[in-house]
Amino acid sequence: MPSNAESRSATHYVAPIEETPLQAVDQVNEDEKTRSTWTDAWDSMRRRRTFWISSVLILLVLVVAIFPGLFTHVDPRAADLEFSNEGPTSGHPLGFTRQGNDVYARVIWGAQNSIIVGLVATVLVSLVGIVIGALAGFYGGWLDTVVSRIADIFFSIPTILGAIVIMSVIPARNAITVALVLSAFAWPQIARIMRGAVLSAKQSDYVTASAALGVGRFTTLVRHVIPNALAPVIVVATVSLGTFIVAEATLSFLGIGLPDSALSWGLDIGRAQTSIRTNPATIFWPSAALSITVLAFLLLGDVVRDALDPKARARR
Amino acid sequence: MLWYLGKRLLQLIPVFFGATFLIYFMVFSLPGDPIAALFGDRQPSPQVIEQLRQQYNLDKPFIVQYMLWIGGVFRGDLGVTYSGLPVSQQLAQAFPITARLAILSLVFEAVAGIVVGVIAGLKKGKWFDATALVVSLLLISVPTFVVGFILQYVFGIQLDLFRVTVSGDAPWSELVLPAIVLATVSFAYIVRLTRASVAENMSADFVRTATAKGLPRRRVVGVHIFRNSLIPVVTYLGVDIGNLMVGAVVTEGIFNINGVGGTVFRAVKLGEGPTVVSFVAVMVIIFMLANLLVDLLYAVQDPRIRYAK
Numbered sequence: 329m330p331s332n333a334e335s336r337s338a339t340h341y342v343a344p345i346e347e348t349p350l351q352a353v354d355q356v357n358e359d360e361k362t363r364s365t366w367t368d369a370w371d372s373m374r375r376r377r378t379f380w381i382s383s384v385l386i387l388l389v390l391v392v393a394i395f396p397g398l399f400t401h402v403d404p405r406a407a408d409l410e411f412s413n414e415g416p417t418s419g420h421p422l423g424f425t426r427q428g429n430d431v432y433a434r435v436i437w438g439a440q441n442s443i444i445v446g447l448v449a450t451v452l453v454s455l456v457g458i459v460i461g462a463l464a465g466f467y468g469g470w471l472d473t474v475v476s477r478i479a480d481i482f483f484s485i486p487t488i489l490g491a492i493v494i495m496s497v498i499p500a501r502n503a504i505t506v507a508l509v510l511s512a513f514a515w516p517q518i519a520r521i522m523r524g525a526v527l528s529a530k531q532s533d534y535v536t537a538s539a540a541l542g543v544g545r546f547t548t549l550v551r552h553v554i555p556n557a558l559a560p561v562i563v564v565a566t567v568s569l570g571t572f573i574v575a576e577a578t579l580s581f582l583g584i585g586l587p588d589s590a591l592s593w594g595l596d597i598g599r600a601q602t603s604i605r606t607n608p609a610t611i612f613w614p615s616a617a618l619s620i621t622v623l624a625f626l627l628l629g630d631v632v633r634d635a636l637d638p639k640a641r642a643r644r
Numbered sequence: 645m646l647w648y649l650g651k652r653l654l655q656l657i658p659v660f661f662g663a664t665f666l667i668y669f670m671v672f673s674l675p676g677d678p679i680a681a682l683f684g685d686r687q688p689s690p691q692v693i694e695q696l697r698q699q700y701n702l703d704k705p706f707i708v709q710y711m712l713w714i715g716g717v718f719r720g721d722l723g724v725t726y727s728g729l730p731v732s733q734q735l736a737q738a739f740p741i742t743a744r745l746a747i748l749s750l751v752f753e754a755v756a757g758i759v760v761g762v763i764a765g766l767k768k769g770k771w772f773d774a775t776a777l778v779v780s781l782l783l784i785s786v787p788t789f790v791v792g793f794i795l796q797y798v799f800g801i802q803l804d805l806f807r808v809t810v811s812g813d814a815p816w817s818e819l820v821l822p823a824i825v826l827a828t829v830s831f832a833y834i835v836r837l838t839r840a841s842v843a844e845n846m847s848a849d850f851v852r853t854a855t856a857k858g859l860p861r862r863r864v865v866g867v868h869i870f871r872n873s874l875i876p877v878v879t880y881l882g883v884d885i886g887n888l889m890v891g892a893v894v895t896e897g898i899f900n901i902n903g904v905g906g907t908v909f910r911a912v913k914l915g916e917g918p919t920v921v922s923f924v925a926v927m928v929i930i931f932m933l934a935n936l937l938v939d940l941l942y943a944v945q946d947p948r949i950r951y952a953k
Contacts, residue, residue, distance in 0.1 A: 492924075
């Protein structure tokens, strides 16, 4: 009944809107530099104490790894059984191992291999993962199917388990082969993340715009899609640098990572196992160095994630 | 749901063959002669080598070797170790020990992790929360074998509460310490996961509604927050079954436990190809099934996954 509806009509009050004058809309501030995800992320990271703590730690470990000679003049391989398991003396602040090696010198020189394995494996995994994930996600079709199935197979073998199997049969064991073997099993994780990020970036307006402007498919992928899909990969790569260092130490500890002659925290911890009752300090120092290094990369990963993921930033 | 389960099981088949082939390929075709490894420094006669090569199918093309092996696996025949013991028998002895170790670890990390995580999440920003966050981060960054040594030293040697190594049949009481070591990293992850989940749910609309309609805080926390916060934790526990299998290699090695991990640890050191292949294959299968379980749990929770084509 229309008459009834009319009689029920009520007056609506609408709050007055302060309209922005058209002039103000046009006055876009064009002087200020454009803000990208990266500048935003940098601003967010810069303000956090954790970022500076982890960066300083990582820098310190890097300097120790590159110039170990600056920190110790003692030969880490010089062994004198006369000093076996002896405590700290002048010039040897952390005492001696069972074989009579200087613990401090070995901790300093051990950084090198950890950093090499961590960096090489992370770079390799990121490169392979980004390329494969981006191609699979962007072109789709049979390429995506084949790549995803192969990734599934590698993904179903846990990295450490696969590495244990290969390292036990491989003849040449050094930092590079350890990094190669670890990357062989770790790339699917990055590839999957990259594929997902590319899939969602592909839907964006700027990709349509780029196609409309006549830019080629491949150029669009390289210039627009990949840079916009990198954020999650960078987060995972930072954290995985720490996990690769742990993996190297674990393999060396098991006796199938670096060869016995190498200087590695994992090897030293494994060797000190026999002196755990008599001289726990020999196990403590390499363990502490290893843990602090890994902690630094994990902390940095946390900060980077918060900076690159606006949702995480809001949640904090 | 059944349709989804079927689809996921079908997807598992190529992955299973691919993964086992990859492992088999890695162990048996990379440089190094398993027969030579069997004899160590001694030089066996050509006839003996020939006979052994036939016995272990090493004279046949590689792909045939794999087919013979995988055929045997389906018949329950996992081959014979170089010392003449059937691998299946070795597995039957080792598996229950690792299963018990993994169960203890799961219980420990679930109970302790959820309790600490819930308290930290409810008191977000307070000292308990801050401590829990720092400790969990430390536990994640200290490698398992280091945690193993520390606990071995403190509880096994200094306080003399536990045995440092585990005896052959691994009674439950001796598995407590190794289980805690195995669980540390996952415990830390569960604390962080639960904390984040609880903290997020605290400000959820349904919690505000529950408080607004006058429910006591006990009920709001115990039913509304707690249950909803557990969803990601339960799925994490599923993934973790697979992780524990891998962690067992190191933990069982340290504590000298005769489980699946410990056997792989020793077989790797001795170059026992058949044992490594079969045990790792079993671990990969468990890992795959754990991942399947998690996917199913997701599907139960989220109907969008089940119906997605």
